[in-house]
Amino acid sequence: MIHISQPAPIFEKVVTYKKGSPDFIHTSLSDYKGKWLVFFFYPRDFTFICPTELTGFAKHKAEFTALNAEVLACSTDSEWSHKNWFERDLPDVDYPILADNTHKIAESFDVYNEIDGLAERGTFIIDPEGIIRYALISSGSVGRSITETLRVLKALQSGGLCPVEWTEGDKTLGKA
Secondary structure, eight states, rough: OOTTBBBBBOSSEEEOTTOOOOEEEEEEEGGGTTEEEEEEESOOSSSSSSSHHHHHHHEEEEEEEEHTTEEEEESSHHHHHHHHHHHOOOTTTOOOEEOTTTTTTHHHTEEETTTTTTTTTEEEEEOOTEEEEEEEEETTTEEEEEEEEHHHHHHHTTTTOOOTOOTSSSSOSSSE
C-alpha cells in the first residue's frame, strides 16, 4: 500500500518508449534521484481522455524543468503500442512512457484495476530522495489537472505549511 512520506516503490530497468530514442530505453526509479519526479499512470493508449493529459504535461514541460522536476508516465500497454500511438498521434510528448506489461508497477503503486487489466489514473509526486509526497487516484472518466499538479509541486518545494488554495507567492502558515 502507498503511504505518504514513505519511499516510493522501486522499479528497475523497465522498457520505455521515449521520443527521439532510436531504440527502447530502460528506466529505473533511481534514474531520478536528486530530482523531483511527477510520475503518473493512465489507463490505455488509443483512448479519448488520456491524450489530453499526456499533451497537457508536455505543454508544461518548461515549468516542470524550472522546478527541477521530471515527468514520467506509465500504462499497462506495451512499448510497441506506445511507439505506434505516440509517433502517430502525440508527437509533442517527449518525456518517457513506461511499458508496465507485467502490471507490477501499477500494483506496487496501488492503481492496478485487476478486473479491467489496466492502471487507474494515478498521480504521484516523489521528492529528490525517492519519498512519496503526494498521491492522487481518480476515476478513469475524469482527466487530471496539470496546473493543480504544478501548484502542489510548488507548495511541496516551498517548505511551508500551505493553506487551502495556496499559490506561489502566497504566505505560508510557517515551516512544515
